[in-house]
Amino acid sequence: MPRPPADDVLIAGPYRPPRIRVGNTLYCERFGEVVVTGFTERMRWLCTIRQGQQTPILCGDLVRAVRTESMFAVTAWWEVSRHLAWRWRRCLGVGRKTPGTLRLRKRCTFTAEERVRSAEAARSRKGRRRRSRTAKERWLRDKCIGPFRLWAVKDIRLLGTDSDTKIARKTGRTVAAVAMKRRELGIVAARYRK
Numbered sequence: 800m801p802r803p804p805a806d807d808v809l810i811a812g813p814y815r816p817p818r819i820r821v822g823n824t825l826y827c828e829r830f831g832e833v834v835v836t837g838f839t840e841r842m843r844w845l846c847t848i849r850q851g852q853q854t855p856i857l858c859g860d861l862v863r864a865v866r867t868e869s870m871f872a873v874t875a876w877w878e879v880s881r882h883l884a885w886r887w888r889r890c891l892g893v894g895r896k897t898p899g900t901l902r903l904r905k906r907c908t909f910t911a912e913e914r915v916r917s918a919e920a921a922r923s924r925k926g927r928r929r930r931s932r933t934a935k936e937r938w939l940r941d942k943c944i945g946p947f948r949l950w951a952v953k954d955i956r957l958l959g960t961d962s963d964t965k966i967a968r969k970t971g972r973t974v975a976a977v978a979m980k981r982r983e984l985g986i987v988a989a990r991y992r993k
Contacts (some may be wrong), residue, residue, distance in 0.1 A: 809876060811867040814860035816845050828857040829890045842877055857887055865891055868901035904983070912934065914991050950980060959986040 819825055819835055821901045824927045825845065827833045833847040833856055837894055864873060865887045873884045879939065887893075889935065958981045967974045 803951055809864070809868055809872055811863065814842070814864050816843065816857045816861075819845065825858055828862055829887065830857075836983060843875060854883070857890065861887075864892060866893050867898055869897060869903045871903060872899055900911055940975060955980070955984070958984065961989050963988065 805808075815857075815945055816838075819823065821835050821837060823835055824832050825835055825847075827847065830847070830849060832939065833849075835845050835856065836848050837846045837853065838844060839846055839853075844861060845858070846853045847856050850853075857865070861877070864886070868876075870881060872889070873879070874881050877884075944983045954972075957969060958977065959965050960966070963974050963977045967977045970977065978988075
């Protein structure tokens with residue numbers, strides 16, 4: 800079985816399907832009683848047929864995974880769409896933040912020490928073409944881990960100093976991303992400050 804990238808690591812695994820044979824019935828949190836028709840490829844998870852398509856049965860350890868892991872990890876390991884993973888979360892009443900999502904978001908924030916360390920490491924490499932300062936900043940700004948872009952310390956310091964729209968323009972992010980990061984860090988919006 801091929802391993803996914805490091806960002807897809809399951810933090811609360813391993814996840815095992817219930818021991819049941821094909822043809823038996825099982826309770827799915829989404830559809831109720833369903834007949835097991837086969838298994839998925841990667842995780843060897845139990846499947847049923849709904850509306851002519853094979854879909855994993857939301858039961859047992861898969862319920863625990865949806866409640867614990869990031870949506871990115873669930874979609875990669877169970878090979879389902881983000882839309883289906885979102886439907887599973889909605890069905891189980893899982894919010895936007897799970898331990899896996901928080902871990903992934905924490906990894907996506909660059910600290911000042913990490914920036915200095917990466918610049919020193921780049922300087923120590925001989926024989927390689929050096930990047931200009933603007934190219935280096937662009938690379939740091941655009942570096943991605945999964946679906947998330949890293950937040951530089953200077954961008955985080957801007958939060959709450961001006962309207963989210965203006966900060967979004969300055970940092971090259973969407974207004975929703977700026978507002979979400981501001982709320983995540985507990986920073987009050989500029990219009991409510993006195």
